[in-house]
Amino acid sequence: MEQDTLEYAQLLDKQDDLAAYRQEFYLQENTLYMDGNSLGLLSKRAERTLFDLLNSWKTLGIEGWTEGDNPWFYLSESVGGKMAPLVGGMKAEVIATGSTTTNLHQLVATFYKPAGVRTKILADKLNFPSDIYALKSQLAMKGYDSDEHLVQVTSPDGRFLCEDDIIAAMTDDIALIVLPAVLYRSGQVLDMDRLTRAANERGIPIGFDLCHSIGAVEHALHDWGVDFAFWCTYKHLNGGPGSVGGLFVHEKHFGTVPGLAGWFGSKKESQFDMDHTMDSAMDVSAYQIGTPHVLSLAPLIGALELFGEAGLANIRKKSLQLTQYFLELIKSELADYQFTIGNPTDATRGGHILLEHVEAARICKALKEDGVIPDFRVPNGVRLAPIALYNSFEDVWHTVQKLRIIMDEKRYEKFENKRGVVA
Ligand SMILES: Cc1ncc(COP(=O)(O)O)c(C=O)c1O
């Protein structure tokens, strides 16, 4: 059977062990949702656990902190425990708390300890801007000029980072390293194991932003010896808009005083003693600050069940098959339309495809008009993420067909080539 036919896509779907999980999600009719790497879709289980949580508030009031199926007082820890296998951490090393950016602030405040000649932070030129803003503000709080003290490794081609370059930049003046696990534009997966080994050998604490990797690729943060990590849960984990983020601290650091303290970082049993001397938890709980955003944790209880059942290794396997199939169809169907593939084509790609094109902003608008949901990333990227838990091979096939027709008929020309407020 010809690989570029609809029948072949349907055959791949028949062979897909994870196909049944599609029924767990709310997919809109006549829509091909290819944006789970920005906001994952609602699952029925996430909806149920959010309603259950509302019900515990309705029926238990204040007692909900310690009673009911999911007592709120322990929810950050219990949801963290469910995320632990996804990052390769021990339960005591992972907590659901804060947001990506606030967690980064906490971790830099905790692990950035400039001393002597070691005063600089090592990052890269391609990371998501919020991380860079956070690092610059942390440097400013310590009285350092970020032009001098923030070292950003450059990319040879504007798409990918080279691990050799990053390791070469781990010099004696570096006090902390913060890098993405998967780059938000090109989807490159960095070799976290190798980078961590190099950082550990030099005695430099290293942390990773897992926003685009958690739920999409496997990690072994504990075994690799990664010092810390942080992430959001609204992309591949399908926790919902603004769902509570995640934070990992390696057990070797348990007992390290949190840079930003607050009473939810206390030992549970002493928190309500209300003493003005903090009795910090001796595990990752210490790095929480205030009262958890319980309503934004609730969908994660259900959303994470699906990962436990489907298994991350199976999810990664299907994700690679979906993106491989996508790349093959792009090659056979879209060769005439001046697209450049901006993601790695080997197994160092994460869970999404990046198609670069000068008309990218308006191609995204034309796709949306035709029921395909991508996102546009400046300056010229169409990001498309087929999600293993709910997208099918047939979805990929239809997406490429629609894109071919849009390009062939120049349907994008009726739109302005300019991004929306939220691109
Ligand atoms: C890699 C990366 N870092 C940081 C952020 C910022 O996350 P938040 O707005 O949840 O703090 C995002 C996405 O928004 C991201 O993709």
Ligand SMILES: Nc1ccccc1C(=O)C[C@H](N)C(=O)O
């Ligand atoms: N938090 C958001 C709120 C609104 C719209 C998008 C986001 C994203 O997360 C974008 C994502 N970080 C990205 O890699 O582009």
